Every structure is written in structure tokens, then in C-alpha cells.
Amino acid sequence: MTTAKGKAKSKPKVLITPKSFANYKDTIYPIIEAQGYEIIENRLGRTMTEEEIIGIASLGVVGIIIGIDPLPANVLERCVDLRAISKYGMGMDNIDLDKARELNIEVRNAAGTNNVSVAEHAIGLLFAAARRISQNVADVKRGNWQRVMGIELTGKTIGLVGGGQIGREVALRAKGIGMQVMLYDPFLRDEAYLTDNGIRRAEQLETLLEQSDVVSLHLPYTADTKHLINERTISRMKRSALLINTSRGELVNEDALYEALASNRIAVAAQDVFSVEPPEAGNKLLGLDNFLLTSHTGAFTKEAVERMATVSTRNLLEMLAGANEGSN
Incomplete structure (x- = not known):
């Protein structure tokens, strides 16, 4: 797609931070890409820092599938295009839910998966x-x-x-x-x-x-x-x-x-x-x-990881679809 001036319009981006999510990239990534989103992976091999998330997601990232990486108020404020956060798991204590609500960023967890x-x-x-x-x-x-x-x-x-x-x-x-x-x-x-x-x-x-x-x-x-x-x-x-x-x-x-x-x-x-x-x-x-x-492996089973990847993706796409409808 191009603009009137001939420049290609960049796709909205989705940041995926959980390391184990990549195990299902062959099946899950095409679903996200088919909806018109460009995927950015966490390739650090570890949990991302606040500064690293800001560096990637401050512009153009409309959705995040988040693991235990930090999303406090200062990070959410800097991610100006962010509209949806999908938790890869249950606990959401790494996300400032009050600030997300204030910024009209929808948040869901992957209930019933792990x-x-x-x-x-x-x-x-x-x-x-x-x-x-x-x-x-x-x-x-x-x-x-x-x-x-x-x-x-x-x-x-x-x-x-x-x-x-x-x-x-x-x-x-x-x-x-x-x-x-x-x-x-x-x-x-x-x-x-x-x-x-x-x-x-x-x-x-x-x-x-x-x-x-x-x-x-x-x-x-x-x-x-x-x-x-x-x-x-x-x-x-x-x-x-x-x-x-x-x-x-x-x-x-x-x-x-x-x-x-x-x-x-x-x-x-x-x-x-x-x-x-x-x-x-x-x-x-x-x-x-x-x-x-043990090294925080409670939810780290083949079955749970697969369910979390599937449900967190579905949640993200549903939230983004709702955000897009609301902006039209």
C-alpha cells in the first residue's frame, strides 16, 4: 500500500516478549501477520528491561504480548500508539493496570491456560x-x-x-x-x-x-x-x-x-x-x-505454553479489532 506521495505506509507493529512464544512461530505468527501486523520479537534471550521496551515500542507498536517483562506507568506513557496488552499467562502484577485504563489500553490475561x-x-x-x-x-x-x-x-x-x-x-x-x-x-x-x-x-x-x-x-x-x-x-x-x-x-x-x-x-x-x-x-x-x-518453571510445560500462545494471540487480535472499530 502506498500513500498519495508514493511512500509505502508502514504496518502497525506487535511486540512479542516471551522467549518460549517463538516455539510456535510457524503456526501463530502467520495468524498475526494475516491481520496486517508486523511482528517484532524479543531476541535478547532474557526478560526485557523498561528501556529496551521503550526503545522498540515507543512508536508504531499497537499491541504487546507480554511475559514477565515490566510495563509500569512510565513505559506505557512512552508507548504512544499502544492499544492492547495481552498477558502470556495469568499474573498481571508487571503491568500498571490503572495507567493502562487511564490511557485507554485494553489488557487481558490468558485465563485457564496454565x-x-x-x-x-x-x-x-x-x-x-x-x-x-x-x-x-x-x-x-x-x-x-x-x-x-x-x-x-x-x-x-x-x-x-x-x-x-x-x-x-x-x-x-x-x-x-x-x-x-x-x-x-x-x-x-x-x-x-x-x-x-x-x-x-x-x-x-x-x-x-x-x-x-x-x-x-x-x-x-x-x-x-x-x-x-x-x-x-x-x-x-x-x-x-x-x-x-x-x-x-x-x-x-x-x-x-x-x-x-x-x-x-x-x-x-x-x-x-x-x-x-x-x-x-x-x-x-x-x-x-x-x-x-526452581527457575519459575511452573507454567513451562508443552501443553501450557501452547495454550498460552494460542489464547494470548486470540486475545490480542480481538482487542485490536475492537480498538480499530472504535476509532472508525
């Missing part, structure tokens, strides 16, 4: 923590044939903080291995789900912490949930308790967690997330045998 994968990873961390599997494996590989005492999970109580899609999937799997399930979520109104699945509601977080053998976090990171697990809340937990976190690292005060684990105030913590990813070399938590950390 809840099974993250729930399965949480259960995997639960078994690893209960049976000290990573510690035992490391000892054996060093030539030490020493047994490490674990605990059974059958009959134990798991307390779930958060009853969204992932928390519910964890609850069902925990019931399947014979655990008692308690759930704290002041926003959950589905009493039938609790009754039908034999799940006990905790009216207060403190009640859940005091009565649970395992505490598993399944809630978003917000100003209200930052450092939900801290010195005070840890003090309410059993000394034998396990802590599982597959949500966000910022939910846990890591200094308080270190002190609790180092002094055996709680038994084990297993996380898939950290406040700074990757953690700095020599981080004190990484030196503890009773602290397990």
Missing part, C-alpha cells in the same frame, strides 16, 4: 519438600549413601492461601493423595465447590497458618499481599510446617524466611519464584538444605 501445569508443579514441590528429595539426590551423587528422614502427606492438612484457578487445582490433587484441605480466600463465594469437595474454609489467615502442616500460596502479588509471609505470620506456623510458593516471590519476606529456616522455626520451604529472578550468586537462602528453588 492452571493445571502450575498446580502439578506445586504438588511436585510438595513431594520434594516432604521427602527431602533434592537433598537426598545431591548427597547420593556426592557418594554419600545416607538416608534422609521425610514425612508422609496422607492425613496431613494443606492450607491453601488463594482459591483461584490454580489453588482449586491444587486442592483437588491434594485431596487425591489423601490430604485434608483448608482454604483461605475472603473473595471466594463458591460455597458449593467447598462443600462438594470436602474443603474447609478458614475464616482467618492466622487460623490456616496455625492448623496447616503445609502452607501453599496461590494468590497475586499486590500492595496488600507483599510480604504476606513474614516474621509475624511465620511465627503462627507449626515448627514442622512446609511452605510452598508457586505464585510470586514478593509474597514472602526472604530475610524472615531465611531466619525461620536456618533456626528450624519451620521445616522446609520450596519455591518456584523469587523476588529477583534469577537470584544473585551467593544468596543466603540458596545455601540452606531445607530451601528448594
Whole structure:
């Protein structure tokens, strides 16, 4: 297409930041390009910085499929043509939703795409923590044939903080291995789900912490949930308790967690997330045998990645179509 002066009119651009999205470029990219958009990939092999996003998306980028890369207010203000943000996953704490709303930028997440994968990873961390599997494996590989005492999970109580899609999937799997399930979520109104699945509601977080053998976090990171697990809340937990976190690292005060684990105030913590990813070399938590950390792989399965790519693309194209209609 050319303008009256003969210059080719540039296509509107879509920025795609998640590294794993490229696994489906042969099937997904043609769908985006068929709608008249030029694709810009994140080819850095890592999460983009604010400055890098601004450098690419300040002009001409109308849509972004975003992973965990930062989209705070100052970035959104600089991306003057941006009309739609599609989250490749669920959590949207890396996006300033208030500023997006102010700038008339529509935002959607890929709901229902990774809840099974993250729930399965949480259960995997639960078994690893209960049976000290990573510690035992490391000892054996060093030539030490020493047994490490674990605990059974059958009959134990798991307390779930958060009853969204992932928390519910964890609850069902925990019931399947014979655990008692308690759930704290002041926003959950589905009493039938609790009754039908034999799940006990905790009216207060403190009640859940005091009565649970395992505490598993399944809630978003917000100003209200930052450092939900801290010195005070840890003090309410059993000394034998396990802590599982597959949500966000910022939910846990890591200094308080270190002190609790180092002094055996709680038994084990297993996380898939950290406040700074990757953690700095020599981080004190990484030196503890009773602290397990995986590299934010909860949603990183073939099935979940494929669903997230498909749904986040569909969401983006729907939002852009709506924005185009509104501008006509």
C-alpha cells in the first residue's frame, strides 16, 4: 500500500516478549501477520528491561504480548500508539493496570491456560519438600549413601492461601493423595465447590497458618499481599510446617524466611519464584538444605505454553479489532 506521495505506509507493529512464544512461530505468527501486523520479537534471550521496551515500542507498536517483562506507568506513557496488552499467562502484577485504563489500553490475561501445569508443579514441590528429595539426590551423587528422614502427606492438612484457578487445582490433587484441605480466600463465594469437595474454609489467615502442616500460596502479588509471609505470620506456623510458593516471590519476606529456616522455626520451604529472578550468586537462602528453588518453571510445560500462545494471540487480535472499530 502506498500513500498519495508514493511512500509505502508502514504496518502497525506487535511486540512479542516471551522467549518460549517463538516455539510456535510457524503456526501463530502467520495468524498475526494475516491481520496486517508486523511482528517484532524479543531476541535478547532474557526478560526485557523498561528501556529496551521503550526503545522498540515507543512508536508504531499497537499491541504487546507480554511475559514477565515490566510495563509500569512510565513505559506505557512512552508507548504512544499502544492499544492492547495481552498477558502470556495469568499474573498481571508487571503491568500498571490503572495507567493502562487511564490511557485507554485494553489488557487481558490468558485465563485457564496454565492452571493445571502450575498446580502439578506445586504438588511436585510438595513431594520434594516432604521427602527431602533434592537433598537426598545431591548427597547420593556426592557418594554419600545416607538416608534422609521425610514425612508422609496422607492425613496431613494443606492450607491453601488463594482459591483461584490454580489453588482449586491444587486442592483437588491434594485431596487425591489423601490430604485434608483448608482454604483461605475472603473473595471466594463458591460455597458449593467447598462443600462438594470436602474443603474447609478458614475464616482467618492466622487460623490456616496455625492448623496447616503445609502452607501453599496461590494468590497475586499486590500492595496488600507483599510480604504476606513474614516474621509475624511465620511465627503462627507449626515448627514442622512446609511452605510452598508457586505464585510470586514478593509474597514472602526472604530475610524472615531465611531466619525461620536456618533456626528450624519451620521445616522446609520450596519455591518456584523469587523476588529477583534469577537470584544473585551467593544468596543466603540458596545455601540452606531445607530451601528448594526452581527457575519459575511452573507454567513451562508443552501443553501450557501452547495454550498460552494460542489464547494470548486470540486475545490480542480481538482487542485490536475492537480498538480499530472504535476509532472508525
